[in-house]
Amino acid sequence: QEEDSPITRFQRYLRINTAHPTPDYDSAVSFLKAQAHSLGLQAQTLYFAPNKPLLLLTWPGSDPSLPSILLNSHLDSVPAEPAKWLHPPFSAHRAHDGAIFGRGTQDDKSIAIQYLEAIRNLQARSFSPLRSLHISLVPDEEIGGFDGAAKFVDSPQFAALNVGFALDEGQASPRDEFRVFYADRIPWNLKIKAWGPPGHGSRMYDGSAMENLMQSVEVVSRFRESQFNVVKAGKAFNAEVVSVNPVYLKAGLVSQDGFAMNVQPSEAEAGFDLRLTPTTDPEEMRRRIAEEWAPAVRNMSYEIIEKGPLRDYMGRPLMTATNDSNPWWSVFKQAITSVGEKLSRPEILASTTDARYLRQKGIPVLGFSPMKNTPILLHDHNEHLKDAVFMKGIQVYESLISSLSTFTEASH
Ligand SMILES: [Zn+2]
Numbered sequence: 233q234e235e236d237s238p239i240t241r242f243q244r245y246l247r248i249n250t251a252h253p254t255p256d257y258d259s260a261v262s263f264l265k266a267q268a269h270s271l272g273l274q275a276q277t278l279y280f281a282p283n284k285p286l287l288l289l290t291w292p293g294s295d296p297s298l299p300s301i302l303l304n305s306h307l308d309s310v311p312a313e314p315a316k317w318l319h320p321p322f323s324a325h326r327a328h329d330g331a332i333f334g335r336g337t338q339d340d341k342s343i344a345i346q347y348l349e350a351i352r353n354l355q356a357r358s359f360s361p362l363r364s365l366h367i368s369l370v371p372d373e374e375i376g377g378f379d380g381a382a383k384f385v386d387s388p389q390f391a392a393l394n395v396g397f398a399l400d401e402g403q404a405s406p407r408d409e410f411r412v413f414y415a416d417r418i419p420w421n422l423k424i425k426a427w428g429p430p431g432h433g434s435r436m437y438d439g440s441a442m443e444n445l446m447q448s449v450e451v452v453s454r455f456r457e458s459q460f461n462v463v464k465a466g467k468a469f470n471a472e473v474v475s476v477n478p479v480y481l482k483a484g485l486v487s488q489d490g491f492a493m494n495v496q497p498s499e500a501e502a503g504f505d506l507r508l509t510p511t512t513d514p515e516e517m518r519r520r521i522a523e524e525w526a527p528a529v530r531n532m533s534y535e536i537i538e539k540g541p542l543r544d545y546m547g548r549p550l551m552t553a554t555n556d557s558n559p560w561w562s563v564f565k566q567a568i569t570s571v572g573e574k575l576s577r578p579e580i581l582a583s584t585t586d587a588r589y590l591r592q593k594g595i596p597v598l599g600f601s602p603m604k605n606t607p608i609l610l611h612d613h614n615e616h617l618k619d620a621v622f623m624k625g626i627q628v629y630e631s632l633i634s635s636l637s638t639f640t641e642a643s644h
Pocket residue numbers: 306339340373401585
């Protein structure tokens with residue numbers, strides 16, 4: 233008979249394969265629903281798209297008229313390459329040093345279980361919240377959240393929650409202090425396409441599609457270097473500049489045994505992951521792309537897919553204040569320090585989370601995953617988390633939940 237503990241419950245969740253492109257959301261939701269049931273939480277399964285459940289859990293507060301607290305975590309994960317892992321990515325193998333291996337250990341299945349285990353411990357101490365506490369377990373974060381968090385925040389069910397403050401995932405800290413994030417960068421998926429006359433592979437002529445595209449790649453690389461240099465010079469954090477990284481190249485005529493090596497193709501395409509900071513001027517970025525990266529005069533075109541909003545309903549950048557103007561910030565900070573932990577300077581997250589959709593609604597949100605002395609392994613091979621770090625995180629959330637849910641001074 234297998235023991236039942238926070239660690240084994242974490243392992244059970246990790247063994248449910250919710251990686252794209254075929255996430256098993258149903259198994260994840262029924263597992264989490266059973267956990268919620270054992271805690272006496274209210275549970276609702278919402279569908280904003282077919283086969284994409286969103287599980288909403290509630291621990292009602294004694295004063296439901298006060299704005300509530302929302303803890304968010306996504307159900308899905310990015311895919312893994314099992315052959316390149318030390319232990320299979322859905323085995324939740326626990327090594328001798330306590331490291332639990334699995335896709336989702338850091339991003340972000342740990343926090344979902346930690347939220348629930350913190351509630352379990354608080355209930356054991358007969359704690360009861362003043363404000364209602366909600367946990368949202370959302371689908372599709374890793375593919376943009378359009379059928380998950382984006383639709384949820386626009387729903388009447390969400391409006392009814394009257395959320396005053398929220399926590400969402402953060403990132404691991406390699407140092408002995410926790411990291412906290414007040415904003416995300418916003419992804420643009422950029423496709424650049426070039427055309428040019430085709431020709432024999434032996435000919436040198438001007439304006440081929442490939443030559444054309446490679447010129448663009450060089451221009452993009454120079455921009456990338458200019459941004460990266462600011463970081464290398466110590467003038468900005470990683471996430472305070474615009475990043476651009478090539479993620480695919482597509483060209484060439486297919487022949488029986490691979491590519492036709494002696495044909496210069498008439499079309500070529502490159503894809504880039506571009507991340508804008510919360511204060512990047514999108515119009516200036518568009519102008520740069522249109523004029524410098526994919527000029528129509530050089531037979532080029534481009535497509536930008538914006539993965540989320542850059543501004544809130546008032547036209548302001550999506551940033552949560554981390555100063556005295558935001559009373560929740562003090563409560564958050566105090567809850568961390570009161571358990572003897574340290575926070576590093578608040579940062580912009582280099583990647584992107586569903587927090588942007590909440591911030592767009594004007595809700596203050598902090599990105600936080602209590603993982604310190606931990607290598608940053610999200611989306612990497614051998615993603616893992618030490619059992620002791622996971623257990624410590626539960627204690628941190630006990631402090632956060634009790635402080636946030638009993639905070640009386642702010643109405644928003
Ligand atoms: Zn994540």
